[in-house]
Amino acid sequence: MxxxxxxxxxxxxxxxxxxxxxxxxxxxxxxxxxRNREGLVYDELSELPNVxxxxxxxAGPQRKQILDxxxxxxxxxxxNTTHWGDEVAIxxxxxxxxxxxxIVHYVYSSMPDHSTFGKNWRALPMWSSKFAxxxxxxQIGIPATFTYTGIYNNNFTSLPFPLFQMExxxxxxxxxxxxxxxxxxxxxxxxxxxxxxxxxxxxxxxPNHWKGQRVTLAFEKLTPVQCCxxxxxxxxxxxxxxxxxxxxxxxxxxGYREHLEILQDxxxxxxxxxxxxxxxxxREGRSIWEGWRGIEEYAREVFPIEEYNNGxxxxxxxxxxxxxxxxxxxxxxxxxxxxxxxxxxxxxxxxTPRSHPEGMDGxxxxxxx
Numbered sequence: 001m002x003x004x005x006x007x008x009x010x011x012x013x014x015x016x017x018x019x020x021x022x023x024x025x026x027x028x029x030x031x032x033x034x035r036n037r038e039g040l041v042y043d044e045l046s047e048l049p050n051v052x053x054x055x056x057x058x059a060g061p062q063r064k065q066i067l068d069x070x071x072x073x074x075x076x077x078x079x080n081t082t083h084w085g086d087e088v089a090i091x092x093x094x095x096x097x098x099x100x101x102x103i104v105h106y107v108y109s110s111m112p113d114h115s116t117f118g119k120n121w122r123a124l125p126m127w128s129s130k131f132a133x134x135x136x137x138x139q140i141g142i143p144a145t146f147t148y149t150g151i152y153n154n155n156f157t158s159l160p161f162p163l164f165q166m167e168x169x170x171x172x173x174x175x176x177x178x179x180x181x182x183x184x185x186x187x188x189x190x191x192x193x194x195x196x197x198x199x200x201x202x203x204x205x206x207p208n209h210w211k212g213q214r215v216t217l218a219f220e221k222l223t224p225v226q227c228c229x230x231x232x233x234x235x236x237x238x239x240x241x242x243x244x245x246x247x248x249x250x251x252x253x254x255g256y257r258e259h260l261e262i263l264q265d266x267x268x269x270x271x272x273x274x275x276x277x278x279x280x281x282x283r284e285g286r287s288i289w290e291g292w293r294g295i296e297e298y299a300r301e302v303f304p305i306e307e308y309n310n311g312x313x314x315x316x317x318x319x320x321x322x323x324x325x326x327x328x329x330x331x332x333x334x335x336x337x338x339x340x341x342x343x344x345x346x347x348x349x350x351x352t353p354r355s356h357p358e359g360m361d362g363x364x365x366x367x368x369x
Contacts, residue, residue: 004028006203007074007103009058009094012041014154014191015080015109022196024048033058033070035084059085063093071101076203080109081133083126083255091133099142105207106144107199110134110214112276114266121272126259143207148275149195150187150218153298156231158312162248162260166231166239166303168314173238174231179268182225182243187218187274187281190293190302194219198289216281219292227295234299 008016011032020030033054056066081091098106111127137144155164166174224241232239246260266272304315
């Protein structure tokens, strides 16, 4: 057994999968909890060396047994809970199991509770659950670090999902409508590309360096208008930001609907800072991981691929912005703004993204918001 054994939960999610790729690549042994052995992300991770899967639903009756098995033999852990089941109960159970197993560095992916800042801001439900778990981890005394992730570049889609739909227009341009004030900065990161290497760096420095700290994993600080300008430059098509309410045109879970309604009030109407008033970014994240992928690069090199893998074909059509059609290229595969066939694109890093099944699941929406 290698010297570095790390445990992860919800291991096909964007954050955990990014970390598993990085950890496996440097020879760490990963014990990865999954709900089942299904989906494109599982298929990909199962081909990596040094990955051992622990199958079982943490919302089910075998939770303690699953977690004791997961943490056995591990010394470090990355835990990102989700709202499948009772998230707080699952988060507390993970922390208890880690303490029983003697985990020496526990990294938990947390988020703020805006109601604690004394500014008449309402707590976002899916974030306040994570904050409650963070407080529990602190109370039981595990050597822990708490990462706070910005908005995923990967959240953008032309599919009709609320908040981050990049809506395709008849003229080939895109429109992003959201409640964020056009002048308010927001934190951004590419979850697929950047979470894994950043976590590796955090673990390598160890618990004595990071113990108890909150670390912002956000590599760009952009207003919505600035974000759209960079997205437009990368994509080679006009992208317009519209300051407006969240439009929900598909069926979503009631808990997620409530979360979006409060987000619109707290971050939109009341213009509360995304991480609250205390956490600084992006300097901290950039000091940890220098190879981050910005929104312009994401739009140019990754967004068309993820869209294609979600069954969309707008990238095959020519536009005034310079998007080459298949007939203009030597290949019949979809093309980038530079006219390069997708299978020949030189992506930053070794990972070519696939569609994340969680993003298409009726009861699960990935991303920080």
